[in-house]
Amino acid sequence: MRANVWSGRNQVEIETVPDPTILNDRDAIVKITSTAICGSDLHLYDGYVPTMKKGDVLGHEFMGEVVEKGRGVGNLEVGDRVVVPFPIACGNCWACNHELYAACENSNPNAGMAEKMFGHSTAGIFGYSHLTGGYAGGQAEYARVPFADIGPIKVEDDLSDEEVLFLSDIFPTGYFGADLCEIEGGETIAVFGAGPVGQFAVASAVLMGAERVIAIDQYDYRLQMAVNKAGATDVVDFSMDPDIVEQLKELTGGRGPDAVIDAVGMEAAHGHGALHAAERVRQAARLETDRGHALRDAILACRPGGIVSVIGVYGGLLDKFPAGALMNKGLQLRTGQCHVQKYLKRLYKHIRDGEIDPSFVVTHRMELGRAPDGYETFKHKQDECVKVVLKP
Amino acid sequence: MSSKAAVTVLGSAGEIQRRWEEGGYRPDYIESTDAAVSFKPAPGDRGTEIHVDLERIASGGRLGEMALKASGREPLARVKDDLRRFKARVETGVIPRSDGSPEGELAERKAKQRPAQPLGASELERAGA
Numbered sequence: 112m113r114a115n116v117w118s119g120r121n122q123v124e125i126e127t128v129p130d131p132t133i134l135n136d137r138d139a140i141v142k143i144t145s146t147a148i149c150g151s152d153l154h155l156y157d158g159y160v161p162t163m164k165k166g167d168v169l170g171h172e173f174m175g176e177v178v179e180k181g182r183g184v185g186n187l188e189v190g191d192r193v194v195v196p197f198p199i200a201c202g203n204c205w206a207c208n209h210e211l212y213a214a215c216e217n218s219n220p221n222a223g224m225a226e227k228m229f230g231h232s233t234a235g236i237f238g239y240s241h242l243t244g245g246y247a248g249g250q251a252e253y254a255r256v257p258f259a260d261i262g263p264i265k266v267e268d269d270l271s272d273e274e275v276l277f278l279s280d281i282f283p284t285g286y287f288g289a290d291l292c293e294i295e296g297g298e299t300i301a302v303f304g305a306g307p308v309g310q311f312a313v314a315s316a317v318l319m320g321a322e323r324v325i326a327i328d329q330y331d332y333r334l335q336m337a338v339n340k341a342g343a344t345d346v347v348d349f350s351m352d353p354d355i356v357e358q359l360k361e362l363t364g365g366r367g368p369d370a371v372i373d374a375v376g377m378e379a380a381h382g383h384g385a386l387h388a389a390e391r392v393r394q395a396a397r398l399e400t401d402r403g404h405a406l407r408d409a410i411l412a413c414r415p416g417g418i419v420s421v422i423g424v425y426g427g428l429l430d431k432f433p434a435g436a437l438m439n440k441g442l443q444l445r446t447g448q449c450h451v452q453k454y455l456k457r458l459y460k461h462i463r464d465g466e467i468d469p470s471f472v473v474t475h476r477m478e479l480g481r482a483p484d485g486y487e488t489f490k491h492k493q494d495e496c497v498k499v500v501l502k503p
Numbered sequence: 504m505s506s507k508a509a510v511t512v513l514g515s516a517g518e519i520q521r522r523w524e525e526g527g528y529r530p531d532y533i534e535s536t537d538a539a540v541s542f543k544p545a546p547g548d549r550g551t552e553i554h555v556d557l558e559r560i561a562s563g564g565r566l567g568e569m570a571l572k573a574s575g576r577e578p579l580a581r582v583k584d585d586l587r588r589f590k591a592r593v594e595t596g597v598i599p600r601s602d603g604s605p606e607g608e609l610a611e612r613k614a615k616q617r618p619a620q621p622l623g624a625s626e627l628e629r630a631g632a
Contacts, residue, residue, distance in 0.1 A: 204595075
């Protein structure tokens, strides 16, 4: 089959690789109908995630048709149309029993590698380095889905691929970021990053009843989308004024937002002159893996006693962490890879009931073979790119 | 070098110990050593803790130890492989396999991962999948 593989920093290519086969009774094979490039794929593309190997099939946002299944997959039939969550979860361990699917204790066969880096292993993830298992991803014609009796959600035929594809990652991830903020109604929520996940964090905060939702980015077209499609009430464009913390105070009468969501992660683009320059150098020299402007500013901007919710991806170590502000303001720092399986039914119902149409983020549609162009377009935000969908 | 490893597996101590001794679940490497294995209930219904205390095995001194460690064949790494595989087998019924680590958790694989792309037929056979 054809697949999009990682072949070095800033390099992906279409390669012909063997078709996947069933390796375990609980596996299924899915013929992919739609797949997408995620912002977190850019961290791999840019070379900031260790343990990548030349030839790794990328992609963790995909859906398609079940074409084969193992004996242990009782809930799916060949021919079913499914969306596959990006974390691979066994459904049996203590973490899965507590709906902490992204912390699954069994799905990473490179657990020993992850333990060295993070102290413990977490769930396997499709197409996302060997630290999270070394699983082939879904930017391909077919994918093997382990623990297929737990992850994939069946979707009805009258919904288009683009309406349901993002159940695989970015819609639940944005929703999870808002869920961590414990929104009860009336809050002000600030969202760093108006990329695809940030868009869904904004939309989810609105769904949950936040009164004001402030989108923060440096690209006007993304902020426009956050206002016009996701429902943001205010924006901070830091290409105009880099002092985000002051602008957030200004917008909230000096209080600061009740909760702040970091939907940016380790490659933050904003930052203050000298520190940003120093971090670029340290990151390039691999002395520091993560640039942390978004997280730092989230902590500085959040009101005392508030919540900082981190869904942007970090991979390693970060300097100049404002521990004093975090502690003295009594903030709650909450984070994680999204426990997608926990949210699937709820979010599918939101789509089914017409409360949200996640396809609003799609700006580019390409044949799988053009994946290398897709990565470049997305990375450099050419042609007002927000989200690229690939069709095998 | 630490000679202890532990894992927590869902299930009562009696059940976990019975499975430990059953054919299909036997942790082969641990069984082949003189390791002391003990089972105790974890607090709060978390299952059963399995503790393995590996007697220091003569490995050719410090250099020998380093060589073993680099190859992934260091005794403690192999004990951990056995524990993780046992846990996965008991809890999920399968040994989780990826394209990079088709044999399942295997210390020797850490240093030489396959690319994460599907395996051809001959590779599948070699990996025992």
